[in-house]
Amino acid sequence: MSSISTSSPSASPGFPLSAWLGGLPAGQLRALLAARPDTLQPYAPNDLGELATRLLDKASVARAMSRVPLRCLQVAEALAASGAIGAGVARGRLAGLLREGDGEGARGLDLALTELSGYALAWQDERGLWYLAEQVAKTWPTPLGLGTGLAELLDEKTTDELRGMVEALGITPPDTRQRRLDTLMAHHTDPALVRDLVASAPPASRELLLDHSRAVRTEPVPSSLPGLRWALDRGLLLRARYGQVPAQMPAEVALILRGPDWRAPFAAGPPAPPLVSAPAEAVAKEAAASAFAFLDRAAAVLAECAARPPERRKTGGVGPRELLRLGRAAGCEETDVRLALELGRAAGLLCRDEDRFPATADYDAWLAGDPGHRAATLLRAWRSVPATPTRTRDREGRTLPALLELPPRRDVTIARRTLLNAASRLPAGRGAGEPAALGAVVAWHRPLAARLDEDTPPFTTLLAEASRLGVLAHGTLSPLGAALLADDETALVEAARRLLPAASERARIGGDLTAVVAGAPSARLERTLDAVADRESRGAASVWRFTPASIRRGLDAGGSATSIESELTGLNGGPLPQPLRYLIADTARRHGQLRVVSAGCVIHAPEPALLTEIIYHRKLAPLGLRQLAPTVLVSRTPAPETLAALRTAGYAPVTEAVDGTVQVERTERPKPAPQPERRAPLPGQRGYAASVGRPEPERLERVVAQLLVAAKRSAEFLRQAAPQLSPDAVRDLARGIDTGSRVLLEHPDEHGRPRRCAMDELTLDPPGAMYGWCHDHRRDHDFTLSRVTNATTAP
Template sequence: MLLDCALVWPDGDGRLQMAAALRGAWASPLGLDAPLRQLLAGSDSGELGRMLAKLGVRPAANRKEQRLAALVEQHGDPARVAALVAQAPAATRELLGRRALEAPEQSGPVLFGTGRAEAGPGEQWAVERGLLVRDRHRYGPARMPAEVALALRGPDWRAPFVPVPPEVRSVPATGPDVEREAAAASMAFAAHAVSVLGVCAAAPPARLKAGGIGARELSRIGRAARCEEVPVRLVLEAAGAAGLLARDGERVTATAAYDTWAGEEPADQFAVLLRAWWALPLTPGGSRDEDGKALPALAGAPPCEDCVQARHGLLAAASRLPAGEGAAEPADLGALLVWLRPLADELPQDATPFATLVEEAELLGALALGAVSPLGAALLADDAEALADACRRLLPAASGSARFGSDLTAVVAGTPSARLFELLDSVADREAAGAASVWRFSPGSVRRALDAGHTPEALTTGLAAVAVGPLPQPLSYLIQDTARRHGRVRVVAAACVIHGQEPALLAELVAQRELGHLGLRQLAPTVLISRTPADRALAALRAAGYAPVAEEPDGSVRIERAGRHRAAGPVPAPRRPGGGTGTQRTDARAADAGTAVDLRALAGRLRSAPAELPEPDPYDGRPYASDTEEIIAGTARNLSFTDARQLAHAVDEGLPITIEYVATSGSATVRTLSRLGLDSPYLYAWCHLRDDERVFTLSRIHGVMPA
């Protein structure tokens, strides 16, 4: 067959040459990697010399060309390779035997050098002797030269060749049965398509930053449309190819073509999607990549011509079955497709060959009971008129009526018309879709319709117009009861509320033109609302000559006392614990501030003052004057004993005090405190700087001064 198609031909040396296009599509038909000479093209002479030394081979010369030729000659002899492998460790023999039967994973020359990854068990021995060739960056597994693989396969190995297609087990599938099954599948898919695209039109799905509709949005659409992931993906990809959906910024939205499509009969709607699926350059049901990660839909993947060929080949494979018979197992059709189209791409998620593709064809009704349906036959014949006729024959016209039950359900047989679909969706919740669609009414669904502006009379009239028979009493009562409760409580957005005791005054405010920008609206004679925040409304009313007051959330009048803001006082220079007395520090600070000090008067006071005892060491075991003093001295480690005693005295006597305090942020401030309360390691006090109650950590107090 290949010779007849001029894909291969014999040359003068008795070898078969392959067409370049076929070689590009089928890089390694025998599962062999590149020859040894090609894999070692990037090696250096030293690396080749080490391989030859391990093999015990001496080349004619030590140049790279002679060493490479000697290595190729060594591994070109199957007997030598077999003898060499027989001497290898058991792990290496097991590895080489397995790799000889595996297809290669990469092509091209390999460059040698040091790598970061370690070789697998038994691999290093083979790499050192050229039986495996490793990339210099250790990227991917080591590769086996074609000569080595052929030698290990043995002289009796022959390329696999199956001249007869695999047998497909068949079961009876008469024409009427196939049409009935195809009609059920196509009706269900048409209903799913209407639901999915209706959801997308009402709430356009968001696109991922990398492009496409992600798994979360697909799940949302599936829940809203009541269908599984594969039909959702199939509808989205087909609708995108048909121009019913398009990218709009960060979302995928319905187009004007969708509005036209939504008004057509189900047969015409289905034909549009079926033709789009037949030409799709991808397999829409492919939801997982090689690593098992979810793939986005409508991601704009590169065209896959092999996917189109696989789709066409599947129906061609099914058409080979005798008339009146269908495949007993879908997997048999996949195996036949592999034989007919060996270059067609399979999805990594498929447990059996082309399982996803077979599922898509069955969902669309192109395959039914393992046989090609009239829809599939029209696709194979590429006959648009025959396809339209088959769709009209298998899919009934859109249903414009529903059967309402006393259990508050509505059932529509077949595909509902666009008008019926919109009406039922607005006032009920969809529970099922397919050959028959089911909606259920509830107080919440009826309230949703009333919120959208429908009146109870319009709802009752609209439902009665599409009902088969009179509306059940429970449904009429539900609509009337929900309408009676609807709107009894109203919620309005307002930035602030204005109220008072004089209706005439509030009416005057509403009538004031200069207050029009406040957006005032009168809810009651004594209540106004405004779209302007409270502070701005207060300012505007006062500017207009009125005297409003603000209220707290509890209804009390808000006191607008101007806050006292003071700058933090300068922080004195740090002192060593045990520094001078308070009087000395005060005089020193006055000197630092530039205040004139009478040194003679100071000296006179010092001479007339009684002699002071040296300050006691707070840690020498002496008793303290009070428990408060002992607690503060043991906790406020940055205070001298005198400062600790002064702070303790202020706590015990309830006196104000000034402290130097370093906050956790590192900022230092001077604060005057009163109403002191000690709860070690904290000091509770009223801070005059912040005009509020504050808590201070004793260990962060660095100085104490009289208030």
């Protein structure tokens, strides 16, 4: 195996990224900009040098690294360990470091290099050597568990220290420092010499050296450690002159001690999950059951939010107490509550209003829809929500509130789509035997996203959400998941309607004062039964119970015994049982015997004549006075306004407390108005770090053309934008654009007749125009490239 070569991290690359960009064809440059759209923000780069600077930006590199599969990270780490920042690395050296093997491994290495160059994380020079972006190399403090290179470590040593190391090796020391360095470099990079030297070492030194060869040690090493002095004297371990600092083994020595058969891990392709039988009928049945169960629980949670909106904590989100209340009211677990709340907000069914999260007008429309439409709305929200809704703990193990307004995580949406893709690639009729196996596939495709997830094994929460929603069933993609992956709204609604039962319009009302609805009740049926009965259970069959309190609730809402009985008879499809009819009649007979009046305040006086005078006073008519007894009036106007009106009319009322005592009025200073709360911006709002979308094709074409022109490569752009021109015409026109020289252009005039004009100071205006100074007309003139028939250099 070839010896490793390391360089200083600060060394400038021998073949910079800008030079590589200068040789890219237009198509590859266009693909690179599409893969790294953040480099076009907030405006397009002016030239390839500026593009290279943006491509090497730390944040931009991090975004690109989050999109590459595991094999790219492993190849990038091998490049970093090989010193691909300051010097190029041949493919053969990478193959020697990685467990490439033949066939699939070799193809995986080539694919990884292609993918890295597609994101400009690594690039190749004309000799075939590969270079790595410095920000990528910083991902690993010690790539492959190897430390600093021998040359860098020895460069810190004095000539006397080098002389002592050479003598300890049994070699006559040369007379100059450089020759001593060369002697040590030659010895410590020779596998046979290093292995023989370590084999002859004392047992304590040999064990210490083998331990350091496996990984870089960061803990301080005391000078009294057994075996350390022998290794330090011979330069097999090196450390700074002062302090209890770690002893470092040169990368070349560590690689030799790992043995000739050692290779870095390399996963050329995703792991193959163990498969089990998953017939299409069984998948559809399980997906339908899961989707129906969650839709029912979500409807209960959202209905409770519509009735009693959950309160928002001062620090943000919905706390554990509110989650517990919602779970008890809806009869479901906290996981379902969290998922329903997050998807409800993402779908626009819930919104934040000051310190609450009430239902919106869209919720009413959603509730009126059929089960398939409602399920499709929640599934679309799950596909795009930039968070893991059912995640309950943060990295420190603290409980996370629901509906917390956090920056979106693009890695979550990418991982979700990766999961759907991985499940779709399984053979027909087969599914993953274990959910963790699919999680391992997602982790291979998005390894850095797995590092941000606190799940063990990776993506357990994501897999559980997919199964709970019916997206996955029997370890494979369900019809709902397939429609989500295809991003087809119509197909998703149709798949949900096929799987979920149609809404029921009938209820079976029994003599035990219950109403049973099989399947999902329609919005009208549910609204009617909720008005006059108490819901006891949900699921495949929903049960309501009639009680005197529930019937009274319907009467309070404006119903009558006749209207309630008529509505229930229509839902039952026949006469109501006698116990229910008696219950309705008996409750209606007692309803309204006591009446409660809403009043702003009460006015009373010992003399009925005074109250009679007040009630007929013309200026007091707006108070809405009503006499309940000879000495008692009620006013629909609140007490402060009533007092002011009476005093304006010439009376002298006083304020009385509930216990009958007269209250003394004092003038209070007005309180300062509360300052409006600074709300965290939501996804899509200004100030929110939303992910950058894919640029429009027209903009890509325009930017690529500008970069080619800036790099004096107009000919390449013209070959694509003006295919009607001959190669000679393209060459002459490109020379005129790049150098500003005069060109004779041939083009048809407005009548279609051929015409020639002399132009200079030509400038391309992508995607398909050009303008410059026309000497024939003595003015600026623009052309459409598709109308130019020929171009020649002017004499």
